[in-house]
Amino acid sequence: MPNSDLAWSSYVEGMELKWPFSFSTEELQTFSKLSGDFNPIHTDTYFAKAKGFEAPLIYGLLLSSRMSRLIGQELPDPHAILTGIQMDFISPGFAGDELEFTAQLTMKSDATHAFEFKCRITRANKILCRGNVSAVWRP
Amino acid sequence: MVQDTQLTIEKLTPIFRDVFDDEDLVIEQNTTAQDVDGWDSLAHIRLVVSIEKALGLRFSAAEISGLVNVGEMAELILKKQANA
Numbered sequence: 001m002p003n004s005d006l007a008w009s010s011y012v013e014g015m016e017l018k019w020p021f022s023f024s025t026e027e028l029q030t031f032s033k034l035s036g037d038f039n040p041i042h043t044d045t046y047f048a049k050a051k052g053f054e055a056p057l058i059y060g061l062l063l064s065s066r067m068s069r070l071i072g073q074e075l076p077d078p079h080a081i082l083t084g085i086q087m088d089f090i091s092p093g094f095a096g097d098e099l100e101f102t103a104q105l106t107m108k109s110d111a112t113h114a115f116e117f118k119c120r121i122t123r124a125n126k127i128l129c130r131g132n133v134s135a136v137w138r139p
Numbered sequence: 140m141v142q143d144t145q146l147t148i149e150k151l152t153p154i155f156r157d158v159f160d161d162e163d164l165v166i167e168q169n170t171t172a173q174d175v176d177g178w179d180s181l182a183h184i185r186l187v188v189s190i191e192k193a194l195g196l197r198f199s200a201a202e203i204s205g206l207v208n209v210g211e212m213a214e215l216i217l218k219k220q221a222n223a
Contacts, residue, residue: 078191081180083185107188107192109184109187109188109191109192109197109198110197110198110199110200111187111197111198111199111200111202112166112183112184112187112188112200112203113184113186114185114187115202124180136181136184
C-alpha cells in the first residue's frame with residue numbers, strides 16, 4: 001500500500017479533535033486591523049460594557065479561524081485544503097474567555113478524498129457557535 | 140434500462156444545478172465536463188459528494204475515475220442501487 005493511502009486511512013469517520021484556546025483584547029485589536037472591522041464592540045472594554053456586555057465580543061470570524069487551524073495544523077498530515085465553512089453563532093464569547101474547540105469527522109469520501117468535520121466552540125460546556133467545515137485531501 | 144438511465148439523469152439534474160449554480164443547466168447522457176461551465180476538479184469533488192449525500196451512496200475512486208459522461212454516472216448509480 002503506498003504511503004499516501006496509509007495517510008488517507010488515518011482519517012477515520014468519528015475521529016475527534018479538541019483543544020483549549022482563548023483570545024486576548026490585544027488579539028482582537030490585531031484582528032480589527034486584518035479584517036478592517038473597527039467596531040468598538042470588539043476592541044473597547046468601556047464601549048462593550050456600555051452595551052451590557054462584560055468585555056469586548058470576540059469577532060465571529062475570529063472564532064471561525066479555529067477551523068483554519070483544524071484543517072491546516074491539527075490533521076494527521078499537511079495535505080488538506082479548506083473548501084468550505086458554515087457556522088452559526090449561538091451566544092457571544094469575550095476576550096479572556098477559556099474556550100474549547102471540538103471537531104468530529106462526520107463524512108469521508110474515498111471517491112474524491114473530500115471530508116467534513118462537525119465543529120463546535122464551547123465555554124464551560126455551553127455552546128458559543130457550531131458549524132461544519134469541508135476540505136479535500138490532496139497529497 | 141435506457142428509461143431508467145434517463146430517470147436517474149432527471150434526479151441528478153437538480154444536484155448539478157445546485158453544484159454549478161445554474162438553474163437552467165440541462166444534462167444529458169452524453170454530457171461531459173467540457174460541456175458544463177465551471178466543471179473543474181474541485182467542482183467535480185463537490186458534485187460527487189453531493190450525489191453521494193443525496194442518494195445515500197458511496198463510490199470508490201476507481202468507480203469514479205473511469206466515468207466519461209453523465210450517462211455512465213447514471214448507469215453506475217443504477218448498478219449500485221440494484222446491489223444495495
